Amino acid sequence: MRAKLHGGRHRPADGSSRALPDVAVKRLPVYLRALGELAVGGQEIVSSAELAAHTGLTSEQIRKDLAMLGGFGTRGVGYHVERLGSSIRSCLGLDREVPVALVGAGHLGTALSRYNESRRQQPRIGAIFDSDPAKVGQRLGGALIRGMDEIDATVRALGIRMAIIAVPAVGAQVVAMRLVAAGCDVLLNFAPVRLDLPAEVRVHNVDLAMELEALAYYVRPDAPGAEGE
Amino acid sequence: MRAKLHGGRHRPADGSSRALPDVAVKRLPVYLRALGELAVGGQEIVSSAELAAHTGLTSEQIRKDLAMLGGFGTRGVGYHVERLGSSIRSCLGLDREVPVALVGAGHLGTALSRYNESRRQQPRIGAIFDSDPAKVGQRLGGALIRGMDEIDATVRALGIRMAIIAVPAVGAQVVAMRLVAAGCDVLLNFAPVRLDLPAEVRVHNVDLAMELEALAYYVRPDAPGAEGE
Structure with missing residues (x-):
């Protein structure tokens, strides 16, 4: 499958919304799935290393992507599974009917x-x-x-x-x-x-x-x- | 869809085969489709600019990808539609039963x-x-x-x-x-x-x-x- 082949950054739809690069947008559902699996398992906090093991992405990539969302991680602790999931859903616009x-x-x-x-x-x-x-x-x-x-x-x-x-x-x-x-x-x-x-x-x-x-x-x-x- | 998420270069399977980056491999079928359309239209030679118009990729990207295959283009002329198609098929291993x-x-x-x-x-x-x-x-x-x-x-x-x-x-x-x-x-x-x-x-x-x-x-x-x- 190929996305819009030009790649690059999505132009902000308006002044209020930050634009994520297309490649980062494509990774957000990958994080969502991993967070869903962790939530089902009862886990509340997840490190970037654990997310890396669950997604096949590198910890560095994950920290960079999630930092663009607004930085939910606490250094040395990790990310709050449920809160991070909500933030990603909100970023993707999945917190309402699509x-x-x-x-x-x-x-x-x-x-x-x-x-x-x-x-x-x-x-x-x-x-x-x-x-x-x-x-x-x-x-x-x-x-x-x-x-x-x-x-x-x-x-x-x-x-x-x-x-x-x-x-x-x-x-x-x-x-x-x-x-x-x-x-x-x-x-x-x-x-x-x-x-x-x-x-x-x-x-x-x-x-x-x-x-x-x-x-x-x-x-x-x-x-x-x-x-x- | 996501490919193997680590991305990067595919390791050569053996010494004899050059390795293309995964992202370039994913573009080869895009070229094949465009070349097929051109061949149906009876076109024999295609420029990178025309391929760009047919694929949504940039001319620079196309020239770079095709140069990796061995450089079939003639400067100022273009690529031979049929020959380039055969080369891409061969590169992908599509010239025999898969x-x-x-x-x-x-x-x-x-x-x-x-x-x-x-x-x-x-x-x-x-x-x-x-x-x-x-x-x-x-x-x-x-x-x-x-x-x-x-x-x-x-x-x-x-x-x-x-x-x-x-x-x-x-x-x-x-x-x-x-x-x-x-x-x-x-x-x-x-x-x-x-x-x-x-x-x-x-x-x-x-x-x-x-x-x-x-x-x-x-x-x-x-x-x-x-x-x-």
Whole structure:
């Protein structure tokens, strides 16, 4: 998967919000997951070294990232698990409703929707759209499947700004343009096509083919196998 | 999605193979896709500026990456589309069979399998495993679904080193250990759990929840909407 390829710093949306680098933003959910595991285990304080062991990141990276959030650590003690989790959620905007639209209720959309429902956390898929009349009107993962012609009205009514595109490649550009026209400016695109959209729209592409191609590098024939004894 | 979080350079598997940085390896499929689009359009030569326009990467980045492959560009002319594509495929090891195992034939596995089959390119899912006896024996995306007890023999017989884990979180660790024991050393994990595996196993995690959490940062309530005129 690749994020917006330009990388670099996210421009502050307004004067009031500090901007974190995109690469740091991508690590925040990693910390959240680790903190969740620690909280379930009853742990109240965690050191950067422990977080490093839980995340695979270095202690230095972790201290740097968390310092950007406002510095919750106490030197020689560590971070308060619950408080740090709350701060990260707040930084990501997950402390309130973050409705997401899902377009495409095929196998991929169904898997995404069920997984999202099972977590009962934000962001939450609040609207689903599909072009198949047989699916429209059914429920999937707690949300109603609507027709594609309802994208505009529904996205506007629910104030949705984030959407997941899980339609075949051929339909993705049209879907993306509809979503953007309705007010979405952050798209998670699973269709294997490059979307041509206004620069202010953030598109994060997930393409299995490209994932596998990149990973193939690490199993090249000239590399020794795991059993290469 | 996050790659192996330590980042940095991939150690050369042996003396004969140059090592590319992980971040560069991840960009190679992006170039491949762009080159494929150009080839379909009948273009024979492409400049780094054109590749930049097609990929969202900078010309400087592209020139630097491609120079690492051996420098196929001719100054002031550009890159030969087909030849560059072949070189990238060769670098990634895609110029021969790269069989992949898929564990989990649910909605996600089905979507992944069908998409992979539709591309008719490497890496290709050559073996599928599921714990549901009702699915075992059926075909999915051109491959036979086998029982979980056949993982070891099948992975060994087919010389598979790469595997996709598309099972629920609760079963992922056991599945991963079986795959590694059978000879897999590169895993693409869709289960939302941290896998505990030997350090030499490369695990690439794709977690929709974490994707959405990170993207939520860009639609925080204090950020202006796309329609914020």
